[in-house]
Amino acid sequence: MGSKIIKSIILDKLRENPNKKAIDIYHEIKSDYGMEVSYRTAWYGKERARESVLGGDADSYAQLVWVFSFADPLCSLMLPSSPTNIDANQGLYPVAYAISETESNWRFFLQCVSEVLSRYPMRQVTFISDQNPGLLSAYPHVFPNNPHGFCFRHLVENLSKKYPSQSPLHKSVPYLFMCCAYSRTPDSYETNLAKLKEEGGSIVEDFLKDLPKESWCSAFFNEERFGEMTNNLAETFNNWMGDLKSLPIYDLNEGIRTKSMERIAEQKEGSKEWVTILCPNMEKKLINNLAVGRHWRVMRSDTYVYEYQCQKYRVMVNLGEDFICSCREWKCHGFPCSHALVAIQQHGVSPYLYVSPYYKVDKFRETYSHTINPIPSISMPVDLSRSSFPLQPPLTKRLVGRPKTRRYRSRSEVKRQIKCSRCGKYDGYNRTSCKAPI
Template identity: 25%
Template structure:
């Protein structure tokens, strides 16, 4: 009497099931396989089967097929895995993506009327994270748990007694369902953190809603806002450090800067009673030395921070010889106030030469008007002129320069600004080494434009330094004192 057996035929990543009886022949099996995958022929394929502890058993003729069916019956299984492969030296076409369609009922009508390109989910590579028995995980148990979690989400893993068992390894994944749902209980915040960590490193402002959308669009998985938020939080702490711990690291960071970058000026102010952080000032040695070759002009400004404990960033910025942004010093304080501006300007006076008469430009920052005369009594102070002077550098303004970094923990913020200053100086040094003019390109261009537009003017000489220029409005120019009667 015939008995029934299910053959799970697998070719690459595609599978189909055949319900056979004992009288089913090997030629009939080959015909079914070749009809299913068009690029296969009887001469181009080889087959083997897996059954319980019997693996890679050859299936080449009718006798071996009958032995396989009898073995399956004696063991008491209802299905047998049959693996189909092409013989070496034969060409493999795209049958995996385009299997033969035997009748109209099997046609995917949705694809016919709603044509769209196949999308490869980013999670598809997760099934290859476990490769062989004896595989080494250099990250220890944490790395293995992460890899196993990704593997389980992608492939599906049966759980028994609350443990995972990896008894035997094969490269064909048949343990999961044909249809994988978009929700998976193993997709927790730790796995989300692992997936988005590099993105958080490059884009600190990444929002949980962005992460949730990415998992749906790129991985085909649904995660809640809470899981996304917690995953972003864990990734941010892993990449940039904890916000609270970062304040404790400031003292170590300040000591390291003064040791490895001599000439820098750093001051950390704490509450003497509570030892609570109050404010932090830093001027790196390269900035102090570079300002000696800039005009004695500083732009003062304050911007709020967005990290957990908020605060304000006070900055003193100059312009280099080519009208580029040149950070001189900055400080982190709890708020804009007369006390904090006075402290900032007092620390700033320690890194500026005493024989230079400074000019400061700022907005009407809170407390700055009262603090300025105390720290720099002889300095000029211009109000409301900042935007006119900085128009050419709007895109290079300091606040825009650190737009992303304002969300970082305090020590990471300070070090990121240091790195940006270092990279900026290096890039400008490389560019300047290619200049051939006597003056910087920006002023060379301005000089040429002025000469071309004013070459028709008549000039009368009064002495070696003073000249009268006859234009639409005649003016007197003293080149020795670098002044003009037009006050420009």
């Protein structure tokens, strides 16, 4: 049995699942037809069927020009990394995505994002990135006045790589660096920084030499960051894409568009049942913060100024125009901390008056009020090669060996252990796939 016959057998199955693996095809041929085929033959049959179903790279790129004539101006931007946002319920909200990572493409991409954001000049947008070289050089030219924070997780990974994995400093130095990054006051930062330099020595000093503290430390980041210290949203977006990343560029774009379309519709319909002022996750956070300070002693200093005692600590809260708490959590997260909520209760007003409107249900519904329209393919031209603006695929050379489909993990990354809630074991499965006898 050759690859052409295998192609004809699996063609319909591949339409349902374009990411079908060659090893699965090998086993299906064995079980359904009782015939032995080599893995190489099964793989070639899969590739032939895949090209027949999805088309080649030239066809895929030609289809993009037609698709962009229908797409939303913001959603039609493309790169393998993506600017993503958090909605009012702390969920993922993809803003734009792109396909290339050169400096010129990054600048063009950011200019397109800036053009769309300029329609909403009422607030400043904060960016958090992983210090991509193309992004770092393009960002100041497009967003010179917007705050730009560095991802704490990537900084920790870069710092931990400078120490041998067997060394005790491999774990202690990143921990001290975390203490510095999450310091809320300049004094606590200086204290933690002295400990970090004493522990890490010259390696830490060289690492921090060209790293502005305003970009990674909470104590010196004066703009709204809403408690976000990492760009994990980009990783979440990559996981959310799933197997789409292995599809041709047109199908990749269509997969992201349809997933975004479904998510927006799902969130829009789900929020109609909410009856609270804040989004559900933020409402829970408000209740938890209120419960923390129930037993604290509060003293009034002025009309809007309060002091309260918590064990051996004293904290000042100003409910005036600036909304200040001396712990700086209110400033860092944009959400009233436990100290502020105790003062608000003592002041006799509703805590919802002091919560940012971006956490409220009305803003959530406004975020998902727009829709991504379907794009029927019946209007697609039969011969896209005659387009006035033909788009050709890049000239690439396939490397020897099997292509890598998984991201290389840094040695500082620790794989999270999954505990089964049914049997209680840490064997990498959950309750859904648990087969242990109970």
